[in-house]
């Protein structure tokens with residue numbers, strides 16, 4: 164597991180007046196997916212490329228697991244950090260299998276181990292084993308992106324850097340790839356820095372969001388906190404924090420149960436909603452309130468039953484509870 | 492044609508002489524053009540002046556270049572070789588630069604980001620991807636060099652040009668025809684061989 168500590172880095176490109184990064188500090192917890200979010204040109208890519216030393220900072224330092232990245236030769240450092248970019252950059256003259264095998268090959272793995280690993284990765288990113296012998300130009304955009312991610316994960320790096328990996332695919336496919344990334348992350352628990360300028364993508368994927376503006380990090384928080392407690396007007400308006408649907412999307416059904424219980428004890432009233440309703444729709448505690456609300460509207464029932472992973476009933480929530488949960 | 496048959500031994504000897512001069516020139520020229528083109532592809536500060544210099548070189552007629560070298564290197568094989576090597580740079584260096592700079596930047600970024608060293612990037616990514624363009628340049632350079640090396644007879648470097656110059660000065664059409672046919676045969680053969688090589692490399696690079 165690796166945590167990344169970015170300490171007071173600054174970077175100004177030759178020939179530009181304004182620094183691309185101005186005294187940026189960021190602590191990326193191990194095993195979490197941190198999204199770098201912000202408008203175009205705010206320095207997201209620059210900050211990301213400092214981590215694997217594709218760029219060098221003018222000042223400040225970056226630690227991975229407490230070790231200054233500068234103490235390692237750049238190629239060695241980079242072989243331990245997965246890197247996936249929007250344009251993918253697959254090697255057109257190499258098969259999919261050979262593309263995925265790039266870093267293991269650089270690390271000198273033996274052939275049998277590489278072959279087995281390539282097979283595992285194709286499976287992990289949802290590609291058929293037959294893809295191994297195909298060439299990048301024979302793949303769709305989504306398939307290429309999956310190969311890019313498999314290639315970045317090939318040597319099982321603890322850290323993954325992703326620069327708008329889904330930026331060039333259509334919205335439907337993007338949502339699929341996001342789901343797949345979340346599924347992969349639940350399994351692998353990598354330390355991921357994911358760059359995007361798409362707020363919905365950030366809210367969907369992030370354990371934490373670092374919102375940037377003009378070379379500085381403005382706020383670093385969990386998605387829900389960003390929405391409910393934006394530090395300033397820029398954060399509020401960039402995230403469209405007042406957008407109720409957006410809040411519903413990042414609030415879990417469990418929050419509605421909490422809101423209901425809080426309201427009940429505060430008002431010393433029993434719930435208006437009966438405790439168990441036959442035929443009420445059932446949602447998981449981890450589902451978003453957005454999907455819970457949709458289920459409620461579709462079923463025409465007065466309330467939903469919220470259950471945990473084992474199917475135990477946590478409570479029943481009605482429309483008012485959902486409203487209270489996002490109005491905190 | 493009768494001349495060609497009757498003097499086949501002599502013509503063959505001249506052909507071998509010219510083929511040797513051409514081959515030597517191309518090997519040396521490539522050995523210079525590859526690193527030079529690589530350097531110029533990387534550094535804009537070198538690329539601009541170098542391409543301008545090659546443009547100037549291109550405007551000098553090859554015969555004039557041979558003559559210009561006489562005061563420096565005299566007559567014979569060596570000055571001919573030097574002139575041909577210099578002349579071949581025009582096509583070779585340009586194609587090395589175009590081939591390398593035509594590679595998708597995202598591919599190079601990925602190669603770097605995954606931890607390839609400079610040498611590994613060059614051997615595993617840049618060279619194979621630039622190979623088709625570099626080889627096309629070599630094919631043109633071979634044809635240009637065969638044509639130009641015919642003129643090398645003018646400074647006593649031998650080759651099939653001897654037949655042409657003697658034929659012209661003595662008014663022997665036979666010798667001129669024989670020389671022209673032999674040069675064309677050399678050029679056509681080289682062209683076909685290079686085209687095959689290009690096709691092979693191109694399909695290897697595409698991964699078929």
Ligand SMILES: Nc1ncnc2c1ncn2[C@@H]1O[C@H](COP(=O)(O)OP(=O)(O)OP(=O)(O)O)[C@@H](O)[C@H]1O
Pocket residue numbers: 176177179183201202203204205206207208209210360
């Ligand atoms: N190689 C470079 N040379 C000069 N300036 C650069 C270079 N790379 C980036 N910049 C500048 O630095 C600033 C930050 O760029 P960066 O690419 O990090 O932005 P970004 O947040 O990734 O934007 P986007 O969302 O458009 O990708 C911009 O003003 C950009 O013009």
Ligand SMILES: [Mg+2]
Pocket residue numbers: 207208209326
């Ligand atoms: Mg960017």
